[in-house]
Amino acid sequence: MWHLHQFTLCPFSRKLRFLMAEKGIVYELVRESPWDARDEFLHLNPAGMTPVLVAEDGSPPLADSQAICEYFEETVDQFPLISGSAFARAEIRRLVAWFDQIVYRDVVAPLLNERMIKRIVSRTSPDAGALRDAMRKANTHMDYMDYLLDHHSWMAGGTMSLADVAAAAHISVADYLGGIDWEGHRPTKRWYAGIKSRPSFRPLLAERMEVVTPPKYYDQPDF
Amino acid sequence: MWHLHQFTLCPFSRKLRFLMAEKGIVYELVRESPWDARDEFLHLNPAGMTPVLVAEDGSPPLADSQAICEYFEETVDQFPLISGSAFARAEIRRLVAWFDQIVYRDVVAPLLNERMIKRIVSRTSPDAGALRDAMRKANTHMDYMDYLLDHHSWMAGGTMSLADVAAAAHISVADYLGGIDWEGHRPTKRWYAGIKSRPSFRPLLAERMEVVTPPKYYDQPDF
Structure with a gap:
């Protein structure tokens, strides 16, 4: 274990x-x-x-x-998440790094800092300018996700990969913290509805942080 | 090509x-x-x-x-840099991420910002406090490198790996920008002397940025 x-x-x-x-x-x-x-x-x-x-x-x-x-x-052989040709695998890893580094830096880290860490550690109010900036960048990055999903069913190609797993992880945290405006992002919204329905993902959506409450629609596959 | x-x-x-x-x-x-x-x-x-x-x-x-x-x-089969057991490979990748993310964030990014980007883009002077902070963190991170190299010849074990490649890349940039104090870091200094002697690494040490000059010892294997 x-x-x-x-x-x-x-x-x-x-x-x-x-x-x-x-x-x-x-x-x-x-x-x-x-x-x-x-x-x-x-x-x-x-x-x-x-x-x-x-x-x-x-x-x-x-x-x-x-x-x-x-x-x-x-x-572990079950459900490979970095598969395909060497080029396809490089594209999966490029997108994983994009979510883990760029989306995290621009969107998730500032949201966590303003809405969670400040409440827990320094007990100060969030900076409205920093929140606005993170939400504006979330919108730009979701345009790019829409673009990817306009070209294939999953982030990096025709099958689910680690890029989708990383994307769902970051988007779900940003969504919990009220940082995502779903309006105007149909491809990404459709993709995320599919993610939310997966039995593997539902336990994550069921958890709550004591001090911060998510939006009402947060754990609903139909949102 | x-x-x-x-x-x-x-x-x-x-x-x-x-x-x-x-x-x-x-x-x-x-x-x-x-x-x-x-x-x-x-x-x-x-x-x-x-x-x-x-x-x-x-x-x-x-x-x-x-x-x-x-x-x-x-x-490419030649000179594998992520090899060994699955645990050994995980340790190599952990250290690569540590250099690419933590050492970069704490040391290399601020040095590049203060000593290169500010000179090229905003033509302002470096912030002495930010430089001091980066050099202090470089010293702490080099203590950890010393610790690793006290236990085995290379960063992640008995053979050279991608962890050494990532380490050398970040250390060489920090050293170019005058951010490394080699005093008191014998294991890392000995390791880096070996890296500097490699024909594969020497072309990197020979290059110069027009606006910033490295310390005199920068490209010397004996320093």
Whole structure:
């Protein structure tokens, strides 16, 4: 049994949990607040980030969501998420990096900071300008997702891949935090309705952070 | 022949160029300034980042340094850089992400911003506080590199891997920009002396950015 150190709204942990569920890998959750920078946690992962995955057999901990996803791609045959030609695999990994780095930096990280970290740590109000900026960038990035989904059924091609898993992880956190305006994004909305219906994704949508409440439609496949 | 869009002090392009040289893959350089955000470049890579690799045969461009490195790991047998057990491969990828994300964010990005971008774009002086902070963090991160190299000859184990390639790319850019104090970091210094001697790495050390001059010892294997 794996022990997964994470917190409810960590997009990188959601990416890993979605992949593990699709592959049928069981795990137990360990609640971690990386912003507390516990010594024991920094010892598990010097980068100070969730997710970290610890095996019961004393193997060294696995850290970094992409390194762990690649680990399961290599060791578990079920439901491959980085498949196809070398070019197709490069396109999947390019999009995963785009979601994990660009969408996270522009949209998810500022939303988490303004609407969650500030409430928990400094107990200050969110900066309206930073929120507006994150939502404006979310809209631009969703235009790009619409463009991708106008060309094929899934983010990186004709089949579901790790790019969809990463996209769903980041979009779901931004949506929880009220950062997504779905108006005018039909292709992405249709794609996300399909994601929301998956049994592997529903447990993520059922979880709540004590201090922050999501919009009413957040866990509804029909929204 | 590949066309590699990059600029001299881009650590992600250095990582890719170092890997391509070790694998014996030839390429031609195309100078790109991502901070100019040219439409043609954003069309090649919506993330707006170097490196981007374009084939002459009209194949879609490859973007994101890690996606491209994985592409060459899968398609070129020579000098494997992500090898060993699945756990060993996960450790290599964890460290690559640590250099590409944490060391880049804390050290390389602020140095590039203060010492290069400000000179080229806004023609303002570097912020002494930001430089001090980057150098302080560089020192902490080098303590961790010393720790890794106290346990094995290379960053991720007994053989050279993509973790060393990523480390060398980021350290060389930080060193060019005067951000590294080598005093007190014997294991990392010894490791870097070995990297500097490699024929695959020397062309990177020979290049100069017009507006910024590196320290005298920068390209000397004996420093």
